[in-house]
Amino acid sequence: MRKFDLIVIGSGSGLEVSADVSDAGQSVAIVEEGPFGGTCLNRGCIPSKMLIHCADVMQTIQNAAAFGIQAKVESIDWQFIVNRAFEEVDADAAMIERGNRNAENVEVFKGRGRFTGPKSMAVQGYDEEITADTILIAAGTRPWVPDIPGLDQTPYIISDEALRLPEQPKRLTVIGGGYIAAELAHFFGALGTEVTIIHRRDLMLREEDTDVSRRFTEVYQRRFNMVLDAKVEGVSHQNGEITVEVTTPDGAQTIKSDTLLMATGRVPNTDILEVAKTGVEVNDRGYIGTDEYLQTNVPGIWALGDIVGRYLLKHSSNLEASYASNKMLNPENQVAVDYHAMPHAVFASPQVASVGMTEQEAEGRGRPTSPPPMTTRTRPTALRSKTKTAS
Numbered sequence: 001m002r003k004f005d006l007i008v009i010g011s012g013s014g015l016e017v018s019a020d021v022s023d024a025g026q027s028v029a030i031v032e033e034g035p036f037g038g039t040c041l042n043r044g045c046i047p048s049k050m051l052i053h054c055a056d057v058m059q060t061i062q063n064a065a066a067f068g069i070q071a072k073v074e075s076i077d078w079q080f081i082v083n084r085a086f087e088e089v090d091a092d093a094a095m096i097e098r099g100n101r102n103a104e105n106v107e108v109f110k111g112r113g114r115f116t117g118p119k120s121m122a123v124q125g126y127d128e129e130i131t132a133d134t135i136l137i138a139a140g141t142r143p144w145v146p147d148i149p150g151l152d153q154t155p156y157i158i159s160d161e162a163l164r165l166p167e168q169p170k171r172l173t174v175i176g177g178g179y180i181a182a183e184l185a186h187f188f189g190a191l192g193t194e195v196t197i198i199h200r201r202d203l204m205l206r207e208e209d210t211d212v213s214r215r216f217t218e219v220y221q222r223r224f225n226m227v228l229d230a231k232v233e234g235v236s237h238q239n240g241e242i243t244v245e246v247t248t249p250d251g252a253q254t255i256k257s258d259t260l261l262m263a264t265g266r267v268p269n270t271d272i273l274e275v276a277k278t279g280v281e282v283n284d285r286g287y288i289g290t291d292e293y294l295q296t297n298v299p300g301i302w303a304l305g306d307i308v309g310r311y312l313l314k315h316s317s318n319l320e321a322s323y324a325s326n327k328m329l330n331p332e333n334q335v336a337v338d339y340h341a342m343p344h345a346v347f348a349s350p351q352v353a354s355v356g357m358t359e360q361e362a363e364g365r366g367r368p369t370s371p372p373p374m375t376t377r378t379r380p381t382a383l384r385s386k387t388k389t390a391s
Helices: 014-023 038-042 045-062 078-101 179-190 210-223 314-329 359-364 381-390
Strands: 002-009 028-032 106-110 113-117 120-123 130-137 141-143 171-175 194-198 225-227 231-238 241-248 251-257 259-262 266-268 301-303 343-346 352-355
Touching: 002 014, 014 028, 014 078, 014 130, 014 314, 028 130, 038 045, 038 078, 038 314, 045 078, 045 179, 078 106, 171 179, 171 241, 171 251, 179 194, 179 210, 179 343, 194 251, 210 225, 210 352, 210 359, 225 251, 241 259, 301 314
Parallel strands: 002 028, 002 130, 028 106, 130 301, 171 194, 171 259, 194 225
Antiparallel strands: 113 120, 120 130, 141 266, 231 241, 241 251, 343 352
16 A cells, blocks of 8 residues: 555645645655646636637627618537637646656546545556545536436536537527526527527525526526526437427426426545545535544545535635645644625526525524614715716
């Protein structure tokens, strides 16, 4: 069994920690089964935003007449759109991997890892197990697919695959109503795909303020075929056509398309890693529990990023990585992670962004949700004039 000072599982934000620790002269093992860079670079924020920008450009052209500009779209080069994004993404992932393989004090283990004991790990493709006194679990999440009758015999795609489709779907059914469903519906729909969204709730983006969710849903109902308050009863596939059977308060519906996208949430990769063998505690959803310093209940085992389930956001993971590095290299310096006012955004159309608590969260904590009224004496004249001009 080979021993290192630190094992980092996952090559997303965990690489921030491995770089700091290896630069300090300590030996680091990085375990990663896929391309380097994590979800954000390879399957998430970076390629999706590059693709979504193409949808935004399309909408700009379609709405150009409102600005006195007459324009039209002659054609769409789907393969160019996809290749443009992933040629850059794949090159970046390869560059990050090369950099780590060539880095001093770092050894890369390319394969799926699983724990075999409290601080030991086997990596697929390697004969010898590895161990370390300090372990950082930053292995992220993966798309979750619910158990739907007939789904096991019906072709479908998840968000990872939706970004790399070789051909544009003519008709797309999206099951889900969160930010992934919203962003991908915008991408495909703006470029000409006929999109149907099936959601089990009455509003999309339930994590936002209710007023925002309601308004966003109203806009999407004008753009797409929306089936809300829906229960998916089953799916089937015949002669290249996918059928989704749903029930709503208004009765049963049948939706047909050539492509089915499951955008129904994400689950942590703790089961794949067999984290239970370490003694690390997880919650009922499988996310790793940590204290305010990102340490688990097992001394020397840390976790950060999506796999802890606080915020499934890249900038949150990077924030946590900086704290983890500081704690590992300066153990006497106890600094709790400051998550104050964590921002997030949904790159759909309309776009949505917020920071801090939602109105319903504030109400649940007994906080005032409306500012005190400004008196005439305290309201500046300049503010009044700007507001009037803007309206």
